[in-house]
Amino acid sequence: MDEQSFDEVQKRLAEQFLQEASAIETDEKLGAAFLDFILQRERLRHRVEGPGPEQEKADWQTLERLYHQSDLSTEHAVAEGVFKRLAKDPGHAIRHLKEAAKALSARQTDRAHNPRPGRYGSITKLINDIVADDLKTSAREVQKALLGISGIVLLDREIRNAQDGDTVQLTNLPSRVSDAKRRAKKQSAEPG
DSSP: OOHHHHHHHHHHHHHHHHHHHTTOOSHHHHHHHHHHHHHHHHHHHTTOOSSSHHHHHHHHHHHHHHHTOOOSOGGGHHHHHHHHHHHHOHHHHHHHHHHHHHHHHHHHHHHHHSOOGGGSOHHHHHHHHHHHHOTTOOHHHHHHHHHTSTTEEEOSSEEEETTTOOEEEGGGHHHHHHHHHHHHHHHHHSOO
16 A cells, blocks of 8 residues: 555544544543554554454553554653553543543633733733723823823824734724723722
8 A cells, every 4th residue: 555545544434533522521421432543554554454363462452552653752742641542441542532531621721811021012011001091091092091101103093012013903092991991890890
């Protein structure tokens, strides 16, 4: 089998697995289907056709590699855990993968909700400071205050900080001011 046909057959195998996997409802069945996909792929890679001693040997070697996977770096720890579980208990492998995905999602959600002081550009920081002093400040008043600061200029309907190049479109200023007010209100409501 040449490299082109291997890639084509592997692609069809993967497409077939993904199509079938979308209809599988239990972790055990999905895990079994995933393991079968891996076994079929490895049989294909080792050019094993049909049942027999060669297929049994290829399957055994694949299961051994899955279970004793240790060549992956630390950032692939979840994949390593899935592979090890897949060789012994395919359903557990799927549950492990789902739990890892859920934990990652929770970490990302927490990270997104926590304020990151460095995430704002210089103009947004100035807007935050202006609004923090008076929550009733209008966008027009913020614009006037910004343009009164040395190095802040209005150029082509864009407020620009000449020192670092940070910009805010004039049309976006009202939403930036609203966001700054929302943040200021939230900070003032927090205990501490």
